[in-house]
Amino acid sequence: MPWIVSLVGVWYLVSPWIVKTAIGAMWNSIVVGILSATCAYYYSPEKSWQRWLGILLGIWVVIAAFIDPLKTGPGYMWNNVLVGMLIVVAGLAAISPKHR
Numbered sequence: 095m096p097w098i099v100s101l102v103g104v105w106y107l108v109s110p111w112i113v114k115t116a117i118g119a120m121w122n123s124i125v126v127g128i129l130s131a132t133c134a135y136y137y138s139p140e141k142s143w144q145r146w147l148g149i150l151l152g153i154w155v156v157i158a159a160f161i162d163p164l165k166t167g168p169g170y171m172w173n174n175v176l177v178g179m180l181i182v183v184a185g186l187a188a189i190s191p192k193h194r
Contacts, residue, residue, distance in 0.1 A: 096137035099148055099184045103131030106155065106177045108122045111127055113173055126158075130181055137188075145188045152181030 107127025110120035130151045133144050153176030158164050159171045 096134040099134035102130050102180050103127045115166045115170050148185035152178045155181045
């Protein structure tokens with residue numbers, strides 16, 4: 095699952111230039127994209143904080159889609175919702191006992 099979060103993090107990092115977002119949304123995407131991709135790249139099964147950070151970042155991405163200063167249109171909103179859901183689902187899958 096970490097490779098999925100890495101890919102999604104990189105997508106979220108470059109998405110402001112593809113979807114054409116406002117400056118605040120662009121910085122949000124850069125910071126969250128770098129954090130999620132880096133956290134997933136250096137994933138270690140012994141470090142549960144990485145999984146929880148991924149889940150929190152995914153929840154933040156979904157919430158950020160509906161914050162007025164970060165809202166730039168339906169394309170960016172759906173991008174945030176889908177990316178956030180993917181990050182949360184991958185994080186929850188990493189927490190499950192099957193993946194420990």
